[in-house]
Amino acid sequence: MYNSIKPCSQIIEEFRQSDCLSITLDNVENYLAHTSPIRQKETLEEHLKLVEYYFSQLVDVHGVDDVIDGLIHDYLKSLNLNHPSFSEFVKKVFVYSICYHDHGKINDNFQASSVKMANPLFEELKESYNGLGTNHSRLSAYIFNVHLIKKADELFENEELDLSYLIIFSFSFIILRHHSKFLNEEYLEYLAICSANFKSLLPFLNKFKENYDYKEISDDISDLNYLLLDIKQYSKYAKSFSFYQLLRLNFSLLTASDYLATNEYMNQDRITDFGVLSKTRINRMVQRIQTEDWLDEQGQKRNFNKKTYQELNTLSLEKPITKSNENLNLLRQQMATEAIRNVRENLGERIFYIEAPTGGGKTNISMLVALELLEANPALNKVFYVFPFTTLIDQTYKSIQQSLGLSEIEIVALHSKTSFLKDNEEDDDYGDKRKNYLGHLFLNYPFCLLSHVRFFNMLVTNEKERNYILHRLANSVVVIDELQSYSPKQWDKVIYLIQEYARAYNIRFIIMSATLPKINKLKLEIPVENIVYLLPNARKDYFQNVNFRDRVAFDFSLTEQKIELDYLAEKVLEESQEYAKKDLGTVKPKGSVFTIVEFIFKKSATRFFSEIKQIHNGFFDEVFVLSGTILEHRRRYIINFLKRKGNRDKKILLITTQVVEAGVDIDMDIGFKDKSLLDSDEQLAGRINRNVNKIGCKLFLFDFNRESVIYGDDLRYKMTRTEISKEEEKLILETKNFDLLYDKVIAFKDKRNADKNFSGFNQYHNLVEDLKFRSISDEFQLIDQENISCFIPLNIPVSVCGEETGTEEKIFSASELDFLATFGVQPNADKEICGVQVFDLYVELINSKKSFFKKNLDIKILQSTLAKYVFSLFKTKKFETQIIEFADMEKSDFGYYYIQHWEGFYDEIKGIDDSHFNSVENQLL
Numbered sequence: 024m025y026n027s028i029k030p031c032s033q034i035i036e037e038f039r040q041s042d043c044l045s046i047t048l049d050n051v052e053n054y055l056a057h058t059s060p061i062r063q064k065e066t067l068e069e070h071l072k073l074v075e076y077y078f079s080q081l082v083d084v085h086g087v088d089d090v091i092d093g094l095i096h097d098y099l100k101s102l103n104l105n106h107p108s109f110s111e112f113v114k115k116v117f118v119y120s121i122c123y124h125d126h127g128k129i130n131d132n133f134q135a136s137s138v139k140m141a142n143p144l145f146e147e148l149k150e151s152y153n154g155l156g157t158n159h160s161r162l163s164a165y166i167f168n169v170h171l172i173k174k175a176d177e178l179f180e181n182e183e184l185d186l187s188y189l190i191i192f193s194f195s196f197i198i199l200r201h202h203s204k205f206l207n208e209e210y211l212e213y214l215a216i217c218s219a220n221f222k223s224l225l226p227f228l229n230k231f232k233e234n235y236d237y238k239e240i241s242d243d244i245s246d247l248n249y250l251l252l253d254i255k256q257y258s259k260y261a262k263s264f265s266f267y268q269l270l271r272l273n274f275s276l277l278t279a280s281d282y283l284a285t286n287e288y289m290n291q292d293r294i295t296d297f298g299v300l301s302k303t304r305i306n307r308m309v310q311r312i313q314t315e316d317w318l319d320e321q322g323q324k325r326n327f328n329k330k331t332y333q334e335l336n337t338l339s340l341e342k343p344i345t346k347s348n349e350n351l352n353l354l355r356q357q358m359a360t361e362a363i364r365n366v367r368e369n370l371g372e373r374i375f376y377i378e379a380p381t382g383g384g385k386t387n388i389s390m391l392v393a394l395e396l397l398e399a400n401p402a403l404n405k406v407f408y409v410f411p412f413t414t415l416i417d418q419t420y421k422s423i424q425q426s427l428g429l430s431e432i433e434i435v436a437l438h439s440k441t442s443f444l445k446d447n448e449e450d451d452d453y454g455d456k457r458k459n460y461l462g463h464l465f466l467n468y469p470f471c472l473l474s475h476v477r478f479f480n481m482l483v484t485n486e487k488e489r490n491y492i493l494h495r496l497a498n499s500v501v502v503i504d505e506l507q508s509y510s511p512k513q514w515d516k517v518i519y520l521i522q523e524y525a526r527a528y529n530i531r532f533i534i535m536s537a538t539l540p541k542i543n544k545l546k547l548e549i550p551v552e553n554i555v556y557l558l559p560n561a562r563k564d565y566f567q568n569v570n571f572r573d574r575v576a577f578d579f580s581l582t583e584q585k586i587e588l589d590y591l592a593e594k595v596l597e598e599s600q601e602y603a604k605k606d607l608g609t610v611k612p613k614g615s616v617f618t619i620v621e622f623i624f625k626k627s628a629t630r631f632f633s634e635i636k637q638i639h640n641g642f643f644d645e646v647f648v649l650s651g652t653i654l655e656h657r658r659r660y661i662i663n664f665l666k667r668k669g670n671r672d673k674k675i676l677l678i679t680t681q682v683v684e685a686g687v688d689i690d691m692d693i694g695f696k697d698k699s700l701l702d703s704d705e706q707l708a709g710r711i712n713r714n715v716n717k718i719g720c721k722l723f724l725f726d727f728n729r730e731s732v733i734y735g736d737d738l739r740y741k742m743t744r745t746e747i748s749k750e751e752e753k754l755i756l757e758t759k760n761f762d763l764l765y766d767k768v769i770a771f772k773d774k775r776n777a778d779k780n781f782s783g784f785n786q787y788h789n790l791v792e793d794l795k796f797r798s799i800s801d802e803f804q805l806i807d808q809e810n811i812s813c814f815i816p817l818n819i820p821v822s823v824c825g826e827e828t829g830t831e832e833k834i835f836s837a838s839e840l841d842f843l844a845t846f847g848v849q850p851n852a853d854k855e856i857c858g859v860q861v862f863d864l865y866v867e868l869i870n871s872k873k874s875f876f877k878k879n880l881d882i883k884i885l886q887s888t889l890a891k892y893v894f895s896l897f898k899t900k901k902f903e904t905q906i907i908e909f910a911d912m913e914k915s916d917f918g919y920y921y922i923q924h925w926e927g928f929y930d931e932i933k934g935i936d937d938s939h940f941n942s943v944e945n946q947l948l
Contacts, residue, residue, distance in 0.1 A: 073284035127162030298467030381709035652934035816858030
């Protein structure tokens with residue numbers, strides 16, 4: 024794209040010909056970088072060549088050259104500096120900072136120290152004092168500064184020279200921090216500290232110039248007087264998102280390359296698969312989705328997308344006006360067709376909206392759109408799916424893997440409950456396990472499904488390990504689902520980050536939901552990207568079509584006043600008995616009913632469970648409780664029970680909290696919900712008559728809990744209570760016109776952001792331009808509520824009844840069981856895994872004397888097993904005080920509250936027994 028700037032690989036080659044260690048450093052072969060008890064010591068020159076190799080590979084594979092060049096172009100443009108030679112110089116500084124990052128390992132103390140290199144060639148210097156100790160990062164930064172300042176002095180003068188100094192110094196900051204956990208110093212503070220730091224160390228630092236061929240350096244430069252420049256005067260040059268990104272991208276590439284190079288030496292294992300899609304692989308996926316009849320070898324899952332592509336250019340978009348399953352499928356095909364046609368007309372755009380009704384196939388549409396973008400844009404080579412809930416991650420993983428025919432090395436679902444190991448994996452030497460570890464650490468999979476917290480953390484983090492993968496965002500497709508789950512507090516930051524990253528990293532964003540806030544309407548003091556509505560008339564054409572509109576009716580009769588639980592129980596029983604009389608064939612046999620009742624708080628759900636138990640007199644065959652405190656094996660048992668076709672003739676009541684609203688693929692007949700946010704109410708409606716094949720389905724809203732306890736600070740709640748009438752609330756839910764609410768929220772945010780006395784988006788924008796790395800991360804929190812995690816050491820079954828009659832769903836994978844068995848943890852006679860043994864193993868691994876890598880690898884493998892015994896609660900001092908009564912506080916020093924006396928605290932069927940706790944209603948969801 025920016026042909027005037029050399030690629031990184033060429034700059035590295037030039038570095039090797041003129042500036043590398045073998046040319047500039049005397050006795051280069053004497054210096055070591057790493058040691059190992061089982062192999063020959065690695066020289067500093069060998070390590071740097073490996074880092075340069077991985078750096079070049081990462082840049083090439085992910086197409087990062089264009090990203091770096093674009094950021095440089097935008098940065099210099101913001102300074103009104105259009106100077107090709109200066110652009111070339113900035114690129115050289117970027118690359119050289121990585122080439123020079125470990126030159127400070129020539130530090131005598133680093134070489135001589137018994138805890139570092141124990142290099143016998145430096146034995147006589149072991150106790151010498153040089154002001155640096157064994158630190159090498161400060162010396163690396165110094166050597167880099169000296170070398171690049173010399174080059175800048177040869178090329179520039181006046182203001183350009185001052186700017187070059189600032190750029191060089193800024194990248195030396197990355198060198199200085201490359202072994203630190205965080206970019207945690209504020210930028211200006213760093214400049215000031217390092218000015219004094221370098222000045223105090225100057226007598227020692229200058230000594231190391233003698234090791235290099237820097238004889239032509241002037242005394243002024245060798246004394247680093249340029250560090251005493253007026254810092255505030257020149258910091259104005261740093262005010263740019265592009266410059267902020269150049270530094271973070273450099274940090275990502277440097278630390279990732281350094282890690283991979285060190286891994287290759289330590290484990291003699293070269294990483295060659297960086298998890299991207301080749302053009303050939305993309306073409307095969309496209310061909311599969313467009314031409315094959317079946318998605319499985321057994322011929323049981325039909326590929327409905329084949330028909331979509333066969334009729335892509337001929338299908339009429341005239342909407343059906345009668346209700347039928349055939350017409351519902353036609354609407355789904357029309358949505359997919361319209362989205363494909365619109366994306367093909369806008370392949371050069373970067374942000375797309377998919378607003379489609381529940382049951383309309385958003386995931387499938389997003390997959391087709393992603394394939395269209397991958398096929399049409401040669402640079403794009405990976406896909407991220409971003410979700411607010413782990414259940415959505417798991418469901419989409421299965422759907423995409425089957426639809427596209429992806430192998431296990433092509434797709435990964437990343438959350439705490441996902442098994443780290445692959446089944447049938449055997450490797451006594453940790454080789455495959457190590458590759459899996461690296462694959463998860465660097466997201467080396469073409470399709471990666473992850474949480475919205477983890478994804479947006481990639482965009483703003485100042486933490487080294489989380490920043491490793493920033494470079495992977497380049498040339499990707501990112502699908503963001505359920506945008507409405509993000510707090511309006513962050514909407515302006517979310518669209519700002521999406522727009523800036525879309526432009527800077529050549530990312531295509533697909534944003535989708537049934538209740539989609541149009542956050543691009545926010546008025547920000549930055550250029551607004553064009554956003555393409557792939558279904559521009561979705562509300563009229565689809566939401567209001569009889570096949571979706573009549574899926575479930577809202578009933579507001581119970582909202583006129585606060586309801587009592589005994590009356591609600593009677594109403595639930597009455598409506599369930601009435602609906603059970605309907606005979607709708609196999610989709611809902613006569614005498615059956617699936618009813619769902621949702622509360623805001625778990626405590627209310629527990630009380631209602633007691634109420635309904637007293638009055639239903641055996642009407643319901645099963646009464647289930649599903650809340651945030653129900654462990655995973657029980658949750659999966661309940662969901663499978665509800666989905667099993669053999670249970671469709673039963674009468675089932677599901678009492679739940681808001682954990683069921685999105686991502687739980689169930690199909691209920693009627694529902695009752697304690698009203699909260701309007702889009703939350705709509706989300707539960709999406710769990711009723713999901714397949715649009717029943718009649719008379721209703722969602723009754725009622726008013727029981729004070730929703731302000733949870734949502735009092737949410738602008739959607741405030742606008743609903745102050746700016747929207749009851750009639751408008753009903754209109755929004757019935758017509759699905761959530762813009763009536765969202766537009767008011769957006770207008771309010773715009774007004775506040777315009778207020779100079781309010782700490783809003785403009786202040787956050789200033790943090791970015793001022794390179795406030797830590798504050799940028801701290802001030803963007805999608806979830807700002809701190810949690811505590813409770814470990815319940817009960818016995819958990821190896822498997823539960825599956826979705827299909829006669830099948831089993833594994834709770835513990837074969838690889839998890841094999842891993843536990845190697846430590847003596849085996850299923851008992853009832854085919855259960857003992858939680859006490861699992862936690863004891865966790866403590867044993869933490870305290871083990873294994874190598875750092877093997878210990879952390881074992882703990883990482885165990886995480887998915889630990890998660891099966893854990894639930895999280897909102898953290899307050901009062902609740903923590905009360906929970907101590909049930910916990911083993913000695914065992915609770917390892918990241919979880921270990922609930923030793925769980926029988927009086929927890930019920931496997933109902934979850935936590937909240938009767939033991941006072942005033943903690945808002946913590947239990």
